[in-house]
Amino acid sequence: AQKVTQAQTEISVVEKEDVTLDCVYETRDTTYYLFWYKQPPSGELVFLIRRNSFDEQNEISGRYSWNFQKSTSSFNFTITASQVVDSAVYFCALTPTTGGGNKLTFGTGTQLKVEL
Amino acid sequence: NAGVTQTPKFQVLKTGQSMTLQCAQDMNHEYMSWYRQDPGMGLRLIHYSVGAGITDQGEVPNGYNVSRSTTEDFPLRLLSAAPSQTSVYFCASSYQGAVNEQFFGPGTRLTVL
Numbered sequence: 001a002q003k004v005t006q007a008q009t010e011i012s013v014v015e016k017e018d019v020t021l022d023c024v025y026e027t028r029d030t031t032y033y034l035f036w037y038k039q040p041p042s043g044e045l046v047f048l049i050r051r052n053s054f055d056e057q058n059e060i061s062g063r064y065s066w067n068f069q070k071s072t073s074s075f076n077f078t079i080t081a082s083q084v085v086d087s088a089v090y091f092c093a094l095t096p097t098t099g100g101g102n103k104l105t106f107g108t109g110t111q112l113k114v115e116l
Numbered sequence: 117n118a119g120v121t122q123t124p125k126f127q128v129l130k131t132g133q134s135m136t137l138q139c140a141q142d143m144n145h146e147y148m149s150w151y152r153q154d155p156g157m158g159l160r161l162i163h164y165s166v167g168a169g170i171t172d173q174g175e176v177p178n179g180y181n182v183s184r185s186t187t188e189d190f191p192l193r194l195l196s197a198a199p200s201q202t203s204v205y206f207c208a209s210s211y212q213g214a215v216n217e218q219f220f221g222p223g224t225r226l227t228v229l
Contacts (some may be wrong), residue, residue: 004158033214045206045220052215091158097214102147103174104218106158 005092006107011029013082021077021110023092025051031097034048034075035104039089046111051075053097082114117142121222122207128227129197137192137224139207145219146212148190152176152203153223159206165190166212197228 003026012021028077048061051068052073059066063080079086089111093104123138141148151163151174161174165184179201181193190209196200204225208218 004206006158009156035217037220043204044222047217047219050215050217055225093159097216102149102210102216102218103161104151104159105175106151106160108156108158 002014002029002096002105002106004092004107006090006092006110007109008110010079010111010113013112014116015084016081017116018078018080018083019114021079021090021092021111021112023075023077023107024073025073025092025094027094027096029096029098033095033097035093036066036075036077036091037091037106039091039109041088045091048077079112080113083089084114084116087112087114119143120207120209120219122224124192124224125222126225128229129194130229131168132199132216133197134193135191135197137184137194137226139146139190139221141190141207141209141219142188143209144187145209146187147216147217147218148184148207148209149174149194150180150182150190150192151208152201153206154203158168162192162205171178196224197229199222202226209215 005024034051038046089109091092092107120141150162156171163182165171207221210216210218
């Protein structure tokens with residue numbers, strides 16, 4: 001069975017602060033993919049990043065960066081210089097590479113509030 | 117491309133009523149799935165399909181039926197709605213394979229009284 005834990009239920013920061021959202025996962029699969037999705041107040045789900053379990057390189061995209069550490073089963077997400085528009089619920093998700101489909105297991109999400 | 121579309125956007129049912137949530141995609145994706153989102157529980161997989169004529173159960177399938185007669189459509193049926201099925205339902209589609217990003221529809225907010 002797979003499990004994704006996002007222990008931070010809600011985080012509040014002031015604009016321009018850096019913030020890290022934690023994601024810890026459990027899986028028996030040797031190969032898998034990890035994802036982050038953003039859900040703004042409007043409700044849609046926005047894909048942010050996909051990471052293969054073989055690729056432990058950190059990734060940076062603008063103000064966003066991701067730290068994947070297989071040794072600690074973590075895939076953390078950092079927003080640098082946060083902005084009000086970053087306010088949303090962020091979900092971490094996991095799917096095995098094999099099994100015939102993209103069966104995502106989601107964490108419970110972290111509500112990020114960025115205030116002026 | 118319209119992407120993934122879902123109808124209706126909102127629905128209120130009484131306990132015991134039946135209804136079908138519609139989902140369609142125009143990207144020729146093989147894989148389609150239904151998730152439900154409940155407060156504090158993230159999204160959970162209800163049913164999924166890897167192609168026309170093939171469906172399988174996800175984590176929380178009880179109370180729901182699906183069928184996949186075409187590549188484009190993947191309706192979700194509630195045969196006898198219960199208050200526990202009050203939730204936001206998301207349909208998603210992707211090309212086959214875990215590497216591929218799933219595209220989500222805008223969601224259907226269902227309330228069962």
